[in-house]
Amino acid sequence: MPQDRIKTIGRSRIQYGPLSDRVYLMQLAAGEAEAVITAMAELAQAEGYTKLFAKIPGKNAAVFEDAGFEIEAQIPDFYADGDKALFVSRFICKNRRRSCDAERIQKVLEAALKRAGAGIRHPLPSDWDLTFMTADRAEQMAALYSRVFDSYPFPIFDADYIRHSMDENFRYFGILQNATLIALASAERIESGVEMTDFATAPKHRRASLAAHLLAAMEADARQNGVKTAFTIARAVSYGINIMFARAGYTFGGTLVNNTNISGRVQSMNIWYKPLAPCPSNG
Structure with a gap:
């Protein structure tokens, strides 16, 4: 199976592909949250991926939660301004949320x-x-x-x-x-x-x-x-x-x-x- 690919959306960067069956927002640029969420969802729908995953500053939490993301993990005081890093996910397939391990x-x-x-x-x-x-x-x-x-x-x-x-x-x-x-x-x-x-x-x-x-x-x-x-x-x-x-x-x-x-x-x-x-x- 080929490696997942990396591309930019505006000034933000995502990784996507069938290997991990997901779209991963690796870096979110300021002011691009809503546009990036839309692009991630469209890409997942077109390719049939079952998870959207993102690492984001805490100040963007509300935008992602309104779009159906949930917080899975966090790192306090991560960014230069003291904001925390959140790891948030949206499970498109309910089976993806259940861990057999x-x-x-x-x-x-x-x-x-x-x-x-x-x-x-x-x-x-x-x-x-x-x-x-x-x-x-x-x-x-x-x-x-x-x-x-x-x-x-x-x-x-x-x-x-x-x-x-x-x-x-x-x-x-x-x-x-x-x-x-x-x-x-x-x-x-x-x-x-x-x-x-x-x-x-x-x-x-x-x-x-x-x-x-x-x-x-x-x-x-x-x-x-x-x-x-x-x-x-x-x-x-x-x-x-x-x-x-x-x-x-x-x-x-x-x-x-x-x-x-x-x-x-x-x-x-x-x-x-x-x-x-x-x-x-x-x-």
């Missing part, structure tokens, strides 16, 4: 919250190298993503896409063992926040807490670049990724039901967020 999702969340703030479990081996990734490793990065994921909402299996994303607002970090890439993640700058995403670890190293070390490195980098809030959109059925964010001090922000095609099927996703204290000055 609801019981497991609740158990995962309970397990994660029990470990809140516990920190990193294992030290990184001294002979492994955690490093900022550059474009010359894009082929190696795409290969690792292809090994780890059966499907993904963005074309991370394509080295050209990775190179292009580096030229925009993505910063990738990886862990090397004897020059071989064994773990990878990215930090995407979004407004005054940063999304910690694209975590992938080679199967034989999945018990080494490598993702937690990558997360810590990306947080430090984000602080140095003046980012005030970190967040993630994590697979709600995954014990490992949810526990990792809880251990790292992230707060649960809500569940996006049947939202994203990842690892072979459309899955529900959890929002976790964390305020990033600024780096102390050297003066």
